[in-house]
Amino acid sequence: MSSNRLQFGNRFTVRQREELVAYLLISPWILGFVAFILGPMLASLGLSFFETNMFSWKYVGLDNYTRLFSLDTTRSLFWKSLYNTAYYVVFSIPLTIGAGFFIALLLNQEIRGRSAYRVIYYLPSIIPGIAASMVWLYLFQPEFGIINWLLGLVGIEGVRWLFDTRTAKLVFVIMSVWGAGGNMLIFLAGLQGIPTELYEAARIDGAVAWRQLRHITLPMMSPTIFFVLITNIILSFQIFTNVYVMTSGAGGPANSTMMYVLHLYLVAFRQYRLGYASALAWVLFVILLLFTLLVFKSSSLWVYYETEVGGERS
Amino acid sequence: MSSTTASMHNLSTSQNQVRRRQHLVTHVVLLLGAAVILFPIAWMISTSLKSPEQVKQFPPIWIPDPLVWENYINAVTIFPVPFLLFVWNSFFLSFGNVIGSIVSNTIVAYAFARLRFRGSKILFLLVLSTMMLPQQVTMIPLFILFSKLGWINSYKPLIVPQFFANAFYVFMLRQFFTTIPRDLDDAARIDGCGILGIFWRIILPLAMPAVGIVAIFEFTGSWNWFLGPLIYLSKMETFPLALALSYLNATYRVLWSEMMVVSFIAMLPPLLLFFIAQKAYIQGIVVTGVKG
Numbered sequence: 001m002s003s004n005r006l007q008f009g010n011r012f013t014v015r016q017r018e019e020l021v022a023y024l025l026i027s028p029w030i031l032g033f034v035a036f037i038l039g040p041m042l043a044s045l046g047l048s049f050f051e052t053n054m055f056s057w058k059y060v061g062l063d064n065y066t067r068l069f070s071l072d073t074t075r076s077l078f079w080k081s082l083y084n085t086a087y088y089v090v091f092s093i094p095l096t097i098g099a100g101f102f103i104a105l106l107l108n109q110e111i112r113g114r115s116a117y118r119v120i121y122y123l124p125s126i127i128p129g130i131a132a133s134m135v136w137l138y139l140f141q142p143e144f145g146i147i148n149w150l151l152g153l154v155g156i157e158g159v160r161w162l163f164d165t166r167t168a169k170l171v172f173v174i175m176s177v178w179g180a181g182g183n184m185l186i187f188l189a190g191l192q193g194i195p196t197e198l199y200e201a202a203r204i205d206g207a208v209a210w211r212q213l214r215h216i217t218l219p220m221m222s223p224t225i226f227f228v229l230i231t232n233i234i235l236s237f238q239i240f241t242n243v244y245v246m247t248s249g250a251g252g253p254a255n256s257t258m259m260y261v262l263h264l265y266l267v268a269f270r271q272y273r274l275g276y277a278s279a280l281a282w283v284l285f286v287i288l289l290l291f292t293l294l295v296f297k298s299s300s301l302w303v304y305y306e307t308e309v310g311g312e313r314s
Numbered sequence: 315m316s317s318t319t320a321s322m323h324n325l326s327t328s329q330n331q332v333r334r335r336q337h338l339v340t341h342v343v344l345l346l347g348a349a350v351i352l353f354p355i356a357w358m359i360s361t362s363l364k365s366p367e368q369v370k371q372f373p374p375i376w377i378p379d380p381l382v383w384e385n386y387i388n389a390v391t392i393f394p395v396p397f398l399l400f401v402w403n404s405f406f407l408s409f410g411n412v413i414g415s416i417v418s419n420t421i422v423a424y425a426f427a428r429l430r431f432r433g434s435k436i437l438f439l440l441v442l443s444t445m446m447l448p449q450q451v452t453m454i455p456l457f458i459l460f461s462k463l464g465w466i467n468s469y470k471p472l473i474v475p476q477f478f479a480n481a482f483y484v485f486m487l488r489q490f491f492t493t494i495p496r497d498l499d500d501a502a503r504i505d506g507c508g509i510l511g512i513f514w515r516i517i518l519p520l521a522m523p524a525v526g527i528v529a530i531f532e533f534t535g536s537w538n539w540f541l542g543p544l545i546y547l548s549k550m551e552t553f554p555l556a557l558a559l560s561y562l563n564a565t566y567r568v569l570w571s572e573m574m575v576v577s578f579i580a581m582l583p584p585l586l587l588f589f590i591a592q593k594a595y596i597q598g599i600v601v602t603g604v605k606g
Contacts, residue, residue, distance in 0.1 A: 015430070021509045022429035028418040029441065032478025036452065037444055043455035054458055103347060106340050113341075119592055120348045123355065126588045128538040130556050131577035134563065135354045138361060138570055144370045146357065178351065182599075189600035234446050241540045245563060261450060268454055269545055278454050285451040292446070 041285075048279035053272040064279035078280065080255055081263040082287075087169050088259065089236045092176040097228060100183025105217075107184070108191040118188070121181035129241040136175055137162075137246050162246060165256040172242055172257070183228050190224035191217070219304040226295070226303045233291050237284070240265065260284060358581075362386070362574035369570045382571065389575035392566070393558065395551045404554040404583075407472055407543070408536040414476035415483055415532045416525055422479045423487035424513045428499065438488075445481040449541075457545060471546045472539075476532070483528050486598065490524035491517055527598035530591050534584045555580040 023030075048065070051058045070076045103121055107114055124132065139147050140161040148158030159167050198216050207215070240261045243251065249266070251258030264284070268277035361369060362385055364378040390397035425431070426438050460471040494517060502512050518525070540556050547553060553561065559576050566572065588595055 019431040022425045022431035025421045025425035029422045029479035040452035040455035131581045134577045135358045146374045281450045
């Protein structure tokens with residue numbers, strides 16, 4: 001009887017010990033979460049109601065927000081920078097996802113040199129963003145850049161790229177397509193996870209390549225596309241290094257490349273308007289949250305999970 | 315009988331022909347794409363060896379003649395501080411973060427993968443929810459905090475947070491740890507291993523490939539990091555290569571060859587690492603990308 005209780009007691013302490021050790025082991029993350037994520041997030045929200053450069057503090061209520069949303073571009077570059085960023089995101093995402101998917105489809109065949117292609121297409125994602133920006137700056141140079149020269153070869157008159165408000169944003173869209181290899185790798189892994197029996201069955205049914213793509217590949221890949229879409233939206237919205245480097249931190253000409261995070265950076269660390277910059281940061285956070293939720297909500301319309309596909313089959 | 319085998323043979327050769335033609339088209343498209351990808355990199359190297367006149371020559375020159383190797387000497391002596399300082403700073407930043415992320419993320423991931431504790435599910439969801447958080451929303455209070463601590467112009471704000479785990483790596487390592495059979499834990503427990511013994515003797519040695527992936531990712535990420543150093547470092551002797559390059563761009567925008575030289579040098583370490591550890595690299599992306 002008493003030995004039984006002792007055993008029970010022992011087991012209880014073993015579990016308790018495990019729990020204690022577990023909390024101890026995850027404590028770095030808990031501390032980090034409080035000190036570097038949750039705390040700063042709340043502080044950022046609080047700061048957005050102040051006007052401060054760290055030395056003087058003034059409570060201004062919602063003034064930062066009313067100013068931020070003001071349509072007067074001499075007072076606020078919020079709408080301008082949001083428009084520029086949205087322009088970039090809207091053009092860059094379909095192109096990078098499309099290109100990444102297309103290359104992945106090509107590489108998902110038994111062809112020679114597959115791993116070499118994979119390495120080459122992934123290279124732009126390895127190179128420091130600033131080094132890549134330097135080269136592209138030279139390539140897009142209006143007077144002696146090779147891109148205008150190549151355009152000239154096919155009879156197109158060169159444009160002034162980063163020096164023209166109409167083409168400046170396009171430079172960054174083009175650069176993003178150059179980096180589509182990151183998406184390609186994820187798509188390729190997804191494609192290799194599709195059971196080959198599905199294609200064999202389709203072939204016996206006489207389905208041509210296009211119909212196989214439409215009815216097998218795309219539905220089976222939709223969870224991967226969903227994941228890539230969300231990460232791409234969040235990351236493209238934060239475009240910074242290329243723009244900072246290639247426009248000398250000015251976002252010109254005439255603010256045509258003033259991206260959201262560049263604007264935030266300049267307000268915070270050049271003008272030291274830390275309260276206003278915090279308001280900008282929180283608005284960005286909310287925008288990204290809304291976009292993510294929107295994609296999540298829409299996913300029931302276009303994302304198929306394997307169980308559903310299985311259900312269709314039977 | 316023989317006629318059917320003959321027709322089957324015919325069918326398969328014509329199928330082969332179709333497939334071969336298809337592969338030829340695929341190769342042409344892929345090679346064109348590869349050329350577009352490699353072109354800027356080749357152009358960087360070519361330009362790094364051009365004379366100032368050749369840089370601006372129109373139509374452009376593919377292979378500079380003569381090769382101006384002095385550009386490399388010019389580029390590394392153009393700064394008011396020794397160039398090797400930038401290289402050292404970049405390595406310091408990268409290795410500091412590699413150590414920090416390995417130490418913190420392996421133990422956190424181990425607890426989430428193997429130990430039973432109250433709230434583990436909710437806490438893990440919380441970890442995942444921070445994965446996509448835009449860093450801008452914490453950037454300004456952290457800047458205030460670190461400057462109050464007197465950490466500006468030091469590497470502390472850039473390295474210390476990495477010692478407190480990171481959602482992305484915790485997730486990736488946990489995925490790897492859960493694939494290690496639990497029988498091994500049980501066997502070790504019978505041999506008298508405690509919770510930490512199992513981690514140190516079983517999980518960590520078996521998860522070395524995953525730990526390697528974390529190290530490679532973190533090295534490349536820190537080496538290429540721009541915004542963090544830009545915010546916290548303003549004295550030139552503290553610059554990593556990325557900031558040195560930005561300084562060069564801001565100060566001597568006409569020195570294209572020299573900028574390409576420094577770009578090339580800054581690109582080399584992550585590139586070499588990628589070539590050496592390509593398999594691990596791609597596996598890491600696949601695990602975190604698809605299972606995410």
